[in-house]
Amino acid sequence: MPTPARKEKMSSLDVAAVVRELRERLAGAILDNVYQEGELFVFKFRKGGRRELLVFHPRVALYLTKYEVATPPSPPPFCARLRRFVRGARVEGVEQVDADRVVVVKLASRRGEYELIFELVREGNLVLTDGEGKIVAVLRRKKMRDRELVPGAEYIPPPSGLDPLEASSGEVLRSLRELSGRKLKAALCRALNSPPEVVEEALRREGIDGEARVSEIEESALARILRAIREIFERVRRGEVEPVLALDESGEPVGPYPVRFEHLGVAEYKSFDSFCEALDEYFSRLLSEPGVSEGRERKRLERSLKQLEERVEEYSSRAEKLREVAMALSSKLPELERTLESLRSAESEPEAREVVRSVLEGAELLELDRISKKARLLVGGVDVLLELSDSAGRNVSRIFEEAKEYERKAERAREVASELRERLGREEGEKEERLAIVLEERREKEWYEKFRWFVSSDGFLVVGGRDSVQNEVLVKKYAREGDLVAHAEIYGGSMVLIKAGGREVPESTLKEACMFAAAYSRAWRQALYSVDVFWVRPEQLVKRSGLKRGEFAIKGAKNYLRSVPLCLAVGVGAGRGGPGLVYGPPKAVVARTCVYVLLLPGRMEKDRAAEVVARELEEMFYARRGTRIRIDREEIRRILPAGGIYVVERPEKVVASIDC
DSSP: OOOOOOSSSSSSSHHHHHHHHHHHHHOOEEEEEEETTTTTEEEEEEEEEEEEEEETTTTTTEEOOEEEEEOOOSSSSSHHHHHHHHEEEEEEEEEEESSSEEEEEEEETTTEEEEEEEEEETTTTTEEEETTTHHHHHHHHEOOSSSSESTTTTTOOOOOOOTTTSSOHHHHHHHTTTTSBBBBHHHHHHBTTTHHHHHHHHHHHOOEEESGGGGGOOOHHHHHHHHOOOOOOHHHHHHHOOOEEEEEEEEEEEEEEOOOGGGGOOOOOESSSSHHHHHHHHHHHHHHHHHHHHHHHHHHHHHHHHHHHHHHHHHHHHHHHHHHHHHHHHTTTTHHHHHHHHHHOOHHHHHHHHHHHHHTTTTEEEEEEETTTTTEETTTTTEEEEETOOOOHHHHHHHHHHHHHHHHHHHHHHHHHHHHHHHHHHHOOOOOOOOOEEEEEEOOOOOOOOOSSEOOSSSSSEOOSSSSHHHHHHHIIHHHHHHTEEEEESBBBBBBEEETTTTTTOOHHHHHHHHHHTBHHHHHHHTEEEEEEEOOOOGEEEETTOOOOTOOEEEEEOEEEEEOOEEEEEEEETTTTTEEEEEEEEHHHTOOEEEEEEEEEEOOOOHHHHHHHEEEHHHHHHHHHOOOOOOOHHHHHSOOOOOEEEEEHHHHHHHHHSSO
């Protein structure tokens, strides 16, 4: 059995499986931020101290990732608009729409209720709606015959096939009969929201050839296939999944699946604890391959265009033939009426066949169903369905309507084909941007990473509070005997803890910790050049009644470091997941980075300073290492002290003059 083609995007069954997991893992989570580059989005959620990153590419997949994601430097207009409405919102629910490749994440915030709608159908889309279902923001603006995707319009989901679990057997069979001339596998995929892998598995279980025409398959066999399809969907929706990654003979992955499929005939399956993990393992690697995704996407579009062109031809031909049959029958209404009367009273199928041949010239009876009171005739080489309970005129009108429906389908296929041609033309001269997914697993944060911190040039961990709450926690929970605590001799600032770890704290580390305390004090906001900093042992800090949170009384004498200069270095060094930001006193930063900038109190406002610092570090890193990196401006902004900033142009001389 040949190895299946590599999966290029999620199926409706995949969506059903991932929605169940997203519902559990994101319920009650806070949406902290959204990032976009090109068509790839990352949604950062926070839940109970745990971070979740939701990756979405409208043409590929939607899943939670364990990998690091290099966020872009600044948000495009669409992403900026999303942030305006959804940052800080709480997840109220996650649902799949009509068993289709459409996922709705329901959000609630102080601004109101919103729905983030992830469409993976065709070229995909991302839509934000308000509490009334009106579109607030949309990635791709479109006006189509069946719906409009523009701000202010009411959101309507994309048209879809029947839901395998909700549609009745009668509805499915009627839909298949309309596709009687098509191959069974293609007809089932089109009539139902069922991906090829589900249809092929059902056909294999029932031992039915998917290449046979629908008209050649008995209704009992169609009913068995439908039951098999439903069993697969029901299993996934109940959560009875067995997440796997299918591997070919060379061990290369060919696609993630929520259950094992026997018809795939793959060499091996790799199991995972969750379906998101399987999706992450496969699609993150796919999206991280430079240039590969673009080529695959173009090939997919070209295949889709070819299929659409074939469909236009098929629909147009079917419409033309049906119209010819309807015109021919409309000129023979008396003969058609006699044929219907004869079929109603015929005692056997052979008798009925003879009646049709003798009364209606050029017609042949294919099937007679007395229970449903229907007959299928071959008229002029065209398969048509007649309702025995209706008159000849009504049957002819129905055939005309069927011809019009195929004409409408052909026109819609032409529109989509035109859009694809236009897109292929645009992409001929431009490369689609991709968000950089770094294939390094995210690690759990250390306790000190929620504070400000650095490692001294002597290897000591130095931790500072971001506010009065953290100052209190730092002293009460993490200070131990032998540690040292520093604070600027000015009201308002960071409590800085040197973790001695049983060692004697050297003078160089003590000076660096005092400089850290000076930088993150009110002295920076006041644009002072220097400030005195004191240090004590943790046992000297006492909490007395009347003291506010983060305030302590001091027993005994303080130790002082006078006129500590206010400056802060920010650089790029090697982290566990690749290049990372390092900040702190200049000499501690210089020792652990390949490029850095030096900051002093100044007049540049924080947002502007974050942009300047990030851009300079990116350019210096590229000049030094030949590698492009992207630095999160918000992370830089969180690092900067409160107050104005001055970026030193030639920091080496300043660093050399600083005595710490």
